[in-house]
Amino acid sequence: MDPLIAGLQAIVGPRYCLTEPEAQTPFVTDWRGLYHGKARAVALPGSTAEVQAIVRLARQHHAPIVPQGGNTGLAGGATPDVSGKAILLSLKRLNHVRAIDPLNNSMVAEAGCILANLQQAASEADRLFPLSLSAEGTCQIGGNLATNAGGLNVLRFGSARDLCLGLEVVLPDGELVSNLSALRKDNTGYDLRHLFAGSEGTLGIITAAALKLFPKPVARATAMVALSALEIAPVLLARCRAGLADQLVSFELLPRFGIELAQKFSPGLAWPLESLADWSVLIEANTSSTAFDIHSAMEQCLGAALEAGEITDAAVASSEAQSLAMWRQREALLEGQIKIGAGIKHDVSVPVAQVPAFIKQGIAAVVDAWPQARMLAFGHIGDGNIHFNLIQFEAEDKERFIARTEAVNTVVHDVVQRFGGSISAEHGIGQLRRNELHHRKPAAELDLMRRIKRLIDPDDLMNPGKLV
């Protein structure tokens, strides 16, 4: 038997060392089915000590390791290459909440905990773990930290790295770095958790994390508004932040085309406003205080925005069912986007105040190059993060359309760069954006990233071919 496989079986037991292609299939293909790799074995360790043992064994055999969480990443970061040399290390069995401390507002969870389960565990302790994204029923906290995931509540609570108080990480030599004491303040040198957050498995394997919790909201206010013009969005955002006492959690831009897609593919979904504007915003605020009337604050704020001519119409949900129905519009947009055909997608950010100008210039640049283009620009405008997607041309087959990806990326990312923006605001680099990162990241920053990688992982065994 292959000595590496025998070693892996000795560490995790034969049941948790998968070598048959059929058993490996769900692990070696990415969520969107864009990347298909091969693994020498898929290993499923059950403890941090087993992760350490696997890493040491892999090093002896010069075998690369690809860490994998829920495999929902959209940049091919968790898919091995086709050489079949790598061990795919799935964290899914490290799925225990080690501790919850409501008074410290913190919890310590293993990397393989599914995000939705952590939200539930926090809720049961009368606390909120605010990280929230559509993949939350499948993605894992280790993957969330490794990609510095964002999602719907970044505006108020920050992204995954902001919610992290400390990490336990197995380094590429098998050593363990552990800081799970959940301190709020610790000024004793370099903040290592921030190095590993967003490192996409290229520097080590996150095995556990200390995470921030918050008071649980007791009330929420959800609203849908019609913007008088796209340019008003940052003005309205500033008004809402002030008027809602910084209790704003989501501020999501929805374009007319997106809502039309939602209506087309989700018949029966009632639009909450009288008419459909070119640009709408879904707004959500919540509060943990019974002394603060979030509903009145939302109404007052939007009343003032109506008077100022910033919005032309507004609906504030008066029940939980109405809130959910408003959020359903956004989900239906995502579903409609998939059903209408293929997409060439961009997950970009620019300074918040520049979002309208970016969207207009970005659309103009794409339409200039491809007059038949249908653009869907939507998303977390409150964070300056826009999903800027070109939808498959009506009279063109999928393969021909997808073949334009590189050309479209260049056009879009050139505009992003003009605005001083980022070509990846949420989904990371993985293998999808690696070449582009190398063209667009300032040389000094890229060089420093490479030097850090060489220092921590001199043999390039941790997720090679990804990110740097």
Ligand SMILES: Cc1cc2nc3c(=O)[nH]c(=O)nc-3n(C[C@H](O)[C@H](O)[C@H](O)COP(=O)(O)OP(=O)(O)OC[C@H]3O[C@@H](n4cnc5c(N)ncnc54)[C@H](O)[C@@H]3O)c2cc1C
């Ligand atoms: C429907 C859908 C909606 C999404 N919405 C959002 C969104 O709103 N915001 C957002 O930011 N992302 C979003 N994503 C992308 C994805 O869910 C996130 O990137 C998520 O954080 C990935 O977590 P995962 O556990 O699935 O990681 P994986 O896909 O398994 O891995 C992602 C990367 O992290 C590395 N990694 C995973 N676990 C570890 C670990 N324990 N230690 C070290 N490295 C590790 C992998 O090697 C890989 O490079 C969405 C994806 C889908 C499918």
